[in-house]
Amino acid sequence: MHTERMLQVESQKAENVGATLGRLFKYFKPYLLALFLAALFLGLGTWAQVTAPELIGQSVDCYISPAIMDRTEGSQMSQMMQKFGIENASQTNCWYGELPADATQSDYLAALGRLVLVIVGLYVLVAITTGLMFYAMTWAGQHVIRNLRVDIFHHIHQLSLSYYTKNDAGDIMSRLTNDTDTIQQVIGMGVVQVFSSIILLVWIVWKMLALNWAYALVSVAVLPLMGVATWWLSAQARKAFRVTRLEIGNVNAELQENIAAVREVQAFSREDVNIEAFEASNAANRDANIKAVTYTSALAPVLEALGYVAIAIVVTVGGLLLLRGQAIGGTLVSLGLIVTFLGYAQRFNQPVRQIAILWTNLQSAVAGSERIFNFLDAETDVVEKPNARIMPPIQGEVIFDHVWAEYNPGEPVLRDVNLHARPGETVALVGPTGAGKTTIISLIPRFYDVSQGAVRIDGIDVRDVTLASLRSQIGIVLQDTFLFNDTVMNNIRFGKPAASDEEVIAAAKLAHAHDFIQRLPQGYDTLLGERGAGLSLGQRQLLAIARAVLADPRILILDEATSSVDTRTERLIQAALEGLMAERTTFVVAHRLSTIRNADQVLVLNEGQIIERGTHAELLAQKGFYYDLYMSQFRATGLIKESGAS
Numbered sequence: 001m002h003t004e005r006m007l008q009v010e011s012q013k014a015e016n017v018g019a020t021l022g023r024l025f026k027y028f029k030p031y032l033l034a035l036f037l038a039a040l041f042l043g044l045g046t047w048a049q050v051t052a053p054e055l056i057g058q059s060v061d062c063y064i065s066p067a068i069m070d071r072t073e074g075s076q077m078s079q080m081m082q083k084f085g086i087e088n089a090s091q092t093n094c095w096y097g098e099l100p101a102d103a104t105q106s107d108y109l110a111a112l113g114r115l116v117l118v119i120v121g122l123y124v125l126v127a128i129t130t131g132l133m134f135y136a137m138t139w140a141g142q143h144v145i146r147n148l149r150v151d152i153f154h155h156i157h158q159l160s161l162s163y164y165t166k167n168d169a170g171d172i173m174s175r176l177t178n179d180t181d182t183i184q185q186v187i188g189m190g191v192v193q194v195f196s197s198i199i200l201l202v203w204i205v206w207k208m209l210a211l212n213w214a215y216a217l218v219s220v221a222v223l224p225l226m227g228v229a230t231w232w233l234s235a236q237a238r239k240a241f242r243v244t245r246l247e248i249g250n251v252n253a254e255l256q257e258n259i260a261a262v263r264e265v266q267a268f269s270r271e272d273v274n275i276e277a278f279e280a281s282n283a284a285n286r287d288a289n290i291k292a293v294t295y296t297s298a299l300a301p302v303l304e305a306l307g308y309v310a311i312a313i314v315v316t317v318g319g320l321l322l323l324r325g326q327a328i329g330g331t332l333v334s335l336g337l338i339v340t341f342l343g344y345a346q347r348f349n350q351p352v353r354q355i356a357i358l359w360t361n362l363q364s365a366v367a368g369s370e371r372i373f374n375f376l377d378a379e380t381d382v383v384e385k386p387n388a389r390i391m392p393p394i395q396g397e398v399i400f401d402h403v404w405a406e407y408n409p410g411e412p413v414l415r416d417v418n419l420h421a422r423p424g425e426t427v428a429l430v431g432p433t434g435a436g437k438t439t440i441i442s443l444i445p446r447f448y449d450v451s452q453g454a455v456r457i458d459g460i461d462v463r464d465v466t467l468a469s470l471r472s473q474i475g476i477v478l479q480d481t482f483l484f485n486d487t488v489m490n491n492i493r494f495g496k497p498a499a500s501d502e503e504v505i506a507a508a509k510l511a512h513a514h515d516f517i518q519r520l521p522q523g524y525d526t527l528l529g530e531r532g533a534g535l536s537l538g539q540r541q542l543l544a545i546a547r548a549v550l551a552d553p554r555i556l557i558l559d560e561a562t563s564s565v566d567t568r569t570e571r572l573i574q575a576a577l578e579g580l581m582a583e584r585t586t587f588v589v590a591h592r593l594s595t596i597r598n599a600d601q602v603l604v605l606n607e608g609q610i611i612e613r614g615t616h617a618e619l620l621a622q623k624g625f626y627y628d629l630y631m632s633q634f635r636a637t638g639l640i641k642e643s644g645a646s
Contacts, residue, residue, distance in 0.1 A: 020370055024183070027144040028144055031143055035136075038140075045126050045196070053340050053344050055119050061334050062115075148183070152175065160381040168253035174248055175371050178368070179371050183368050197351030201529055211337065214510065219344070220310070222310045222313070226306050236295045237292055242294035244288040246288075247281070251282055255278075306347075307403075311345050318342075322335065382446055382449055388566065390465065391465040392553035394473045397422055398444060398455070399421075399455070400456075403416070403455060404452035414450075423585055424599040425585055426585075428589075429441070429588065430626065432629075435605035436607075436608040441559060444557065445476070447461070461550065472551075474553050477545055478559045480619055481540040487526060487528070488524045492508060493547075495547050499550055505524070512575055513542035513546045553584065556585070556587070558581075558587070558589065558590075604626045606625065612625055
């Protein structure tokens with residue numbers, strides 16, 4: 001099973017990072033104002049971060065060095081200043097411009113103090129704008145995640161049943177929860193930090209080039225190596241994260257399946273086998289995450305090492321040029337310029353590391369986005385026509401006109417089926433497992449579409465009307481009744497949310513469910529567990545019948561509604577069904593042939609074809625396939641003898 005899932009996911013077309021992020025960005029369009037504010041705060045914060053190191057360098061050249069050195073012409077200090085390029089550092093480029101020639105040390109220190117306040121203010125501005133930027137992006141990001149989840153949930157209800165027969169419910173749940181959580185972790189903070197770091201990096205390089213282009217080129221010599229390391233390790237991480245999203249889906253699928261089937265697992269003593277299978281899936285998930293983390297963990301130390309190399313280059317080259325009094329890029333290197341470039345080197349090392357680390361984390365979000373968009377791109381087999389009309393009130397005539405149906409192309413499960421049910425008739429469908437009974441009743445509410453022929457209700461092809469208007473007039477009671485984790489009242493009201501309490505109670509009485517409901521701890525307000533835990537199978541069936549009674553459908557479908565219950569409960573359910581079936585066109589699928597003696601038509605199916613039709617008595621008289629089914633069933637119970645039938 002694990003291999004099949006791997007092949008299935010590997011066969012899906014994976015989108016590249018740009019296309020996936022571009023599609024994800026479409027969800028931000030309603031929140032462009034928040035993005036604009038985030039960009040504004042980002043610009044202000046980046047400007048402050050870039051300006052601060054330059055001012056620190058100016059504080060050295062313009063105020064600190066002149067304040068502590070003797071500037072008397074010909075003095076040793078003056079000669080050192082000239083050698084170190086301090087004398088050549090024009091004060092016209094300083095924040096406050098040139099100080100007077102007779103400026104005292106106190107004047108320099110006062111100017112330095114004012115500049116320090118400006119630098120502190122810049123860092124305060126960085127903190128404020130960063131906080132506001134993250135708030136704006138987080139606000140927009142949370143709305144995007146909400147809309148994305150709504151789209152997924154909406155699509156879950158739009159897909160036809162065939163999709164769910166081919167895909168694990170746990171994997172679908174993983175896309176709605178784990179994959180969106182992965183995006184949520186990155187979309188608010190990660191994307192902002194990536195763009196912030198990119199802008200900061202570009203701005204820093206531009207400022208360095210503006211100050212001294214040659215020294216700047218030497219200082220950023222390691223950037224190509226950082227880019228190569230980031231590109232290669234990120235590509236490997238993206239592949240690994242794509243596998244981790246698959247594996248967590250497999251783990252969730254295993255969990256969901258085993259929780260749903262815990263009774264069967266215990267009944268057949270499959271605990272050890274299933275535990276081993278889960279351990280294998282869990283181990284695959286562990287290995288995939290370790291591989292992904294290996295690449296992401298390797299990136300940080302590699303970039304950090306290259307960052308230290310960049311700092312060493314700035315200090316070494318600048319220091320040698322300063323001590324030798326040599327120019328680079330046409331100008332002498334001052335101590336303040338080295339300090340500025342050292343600050344920039346540390347600054348551009350930080351955004352490069354952030355970009356790389358966040359980019360690898362972004363790979364996980366991209367992998368999750370790919371899975372989500374692959375799900376959203378899954379097309380339903382049952383599609384409404386653009387001009388589909390509202391189904392008028394149904395009278396109950398159902399016609400199958402040379403119907404063929406298939407789940408897999410080229411493998412028909414129904415072959416040239418013809419039937420005519422008049423309003424108010426009861427049509428029973430019998431036959432061995434796999435004969436096509438469930439397929440027939442699934443075509444009426446259009447859970448699947450025919451491959452050939454047509455299904456008509458009151459002369460209208462079911463493909464010509466909207467699904468909601470069709471299905472709202474059809475009631476279904478299945479063998480495996482699904483009850484929600486809600487009150488008894490709301491479970492019955494599920495098919496008609498606007499129904500009053502009195503209507504619900506009347507429906508329960510007609511379904512013979514009122515008595516046992518009153519015996520529950522809180523009566524109709526009793527909260528049922530998942531799938532109606534705590535109720536017997538018969539009680540769950542009676543609630544399902546009450547739900548159908550309340551919906552008041554014109555066409556009723558009963559799929560093994562009385563199977564797997566004791567005889568007393570069966571009689572109770574049968575009495576409830578008789579009240580429900582009155583004056584409604586009813587299709588009954590039943591293995592217990594005794595329950596369909598009063599059917600107006602009995603259709604016998606085998607291998608996707610109707611091989612016999614007639615009333616119960618007529619088919620027994622023919623002594624054909626139906627007769628053999630009936631006799632074999634009752635011989636097994638000992639109710640009849642070999643010689644005849646009752």
